[in-house]
Amino acid sequence: DVKVTQSSRYLVKRTGEKVFLECVQDMDHENMFWYRQDPGLGLRLIYFSYDVKMKEKGDIPEGYSVSREKKERFSLILESASTNQTSMYLCASSLLSGFGGHEQFFGPGTRLTVL
Amino acid sequence: GENVEQHPSTLSVQEGDSAVIKCTYSDSASNYFPWYKQELGKRPQLIIDIRSNVGEKKDQRIAVTLNKTAKHFSLHITETQPEDSAVYFCAANAGGTSYGKLTFGQGTILTVHP
Numbered sequence: 001d002v003k004v005t006q007s008s009r010y011l012v013k014r015t016g017e018k019v020f021l022e023c024v025q026d027m028d029h030e031n032m033f034w035y036r037q038d039p040g041l042g043l044r045l046i047y048f049s050y051d052v053k054m055k056e057k058g059d060i061p062e063g064y065s066v067s068r069e070k071k072e073r074f075s076l077i078l079e080s081a082s083t084n085q086t087s088m089y090l091c092a093s094s095l096l097s098g099f100g101g102h103e104q105f106f107g108p109g110t111r112l113t114v115l
Numbered sequence: 116g117e118n119v120e121q122h123p124s125t126l127s128v129q130e131g132d133s134a135v136i137k138c139t140y141s142d143s144a145s146n147y148f149p150w151y152k153q154e155l156g157k158r159p160q161l162i163i164d165i166r167s168n169v170g171e172k173k174d175q176r177i178a179v180t181l182n183k184t185a186k187h188f189s190l191h192i193t194e195t196q197p198e199d200s201a202v203y204f205c206a207a208n209a210g211g212t213s214y215g216k217l218t219f220g221q222g223t224i225l226t227v228h229p
Contacts, residue, residue: 031215040124042204043159043219059116059218090158094215101147101166101208101215106158 003027004107006091012113019078021110023091030096032074033104034058034066037088049074050096081114088112117142119207121220129228134195136203136223139187144210148181148188149217151204159204163190195227 007022023032031050035043045058047066055066063085067075078085088111092104118141128134140148149164165172165179165188172179181188192199202224206217
């Protein structure tokens with residue numbers, strides 16, 4: 001059974017704190033993604049990775065960084081959390097496709113509140 | 116980059132009616148168009164997808180159509196049931212890349228009234 005897990009379902013942090021969100025997949029997928037989900041804005045891509053130690057900026061990378069030291073694990077880092085980063089964060093993984101796209105499998109999400 | 120527009124943002128139907136959600140995309144090189152369903156409090160899950168080499172795909176009560184010339188694709192749900200109530204997202208891949216990067220639409224909240 002396909003599984004993507006995230007380290008926390010709910011997280012509350014203070015402005016200026018460094019925040020780590022962890023994602024683990026057990027499907028041996030090459031691709032991993034981090035999205036944030038806000039009402040009316042859909043899913044917006046923050047960063048993605050297609051291989052260990054490889055990363056690419058998505059559409060809204062400002063204020064975030066990522067780390068992928070192992071194939072199964074992809075971390076999202078908020079260097080200095082701000083209130084406008086309060087959101088639902090979703091991790092996903094997929095196979096590396098030679099035909100443009102493959103199903104993305106999502107984690108359960110982390111609802112982050114920055115006070 | 117790719118831009119995906121999705122309409123309507125909300126859709127309310129009576130049980131048994133059909134529902135149609137439409138999306139347009141900007142990158143003519145896009146070739147993969149999935150649809151995801153997200154029930155309240157749950158993660159998004161793929162319900163159907165279509166690639167650019169076909170114009171239509173059907174899976175029981177769900178169908179997707181693709182018009183590459185007009186750069187739009189649509190989700191059709193027939194004989195809607197209350198359990199179809201959810202948020203639906205369309206997406207298109209970034210053309211010319213094998214990384215599988217997707218750009219999502221803004222989402223449609225579908226409510227099916229019994």
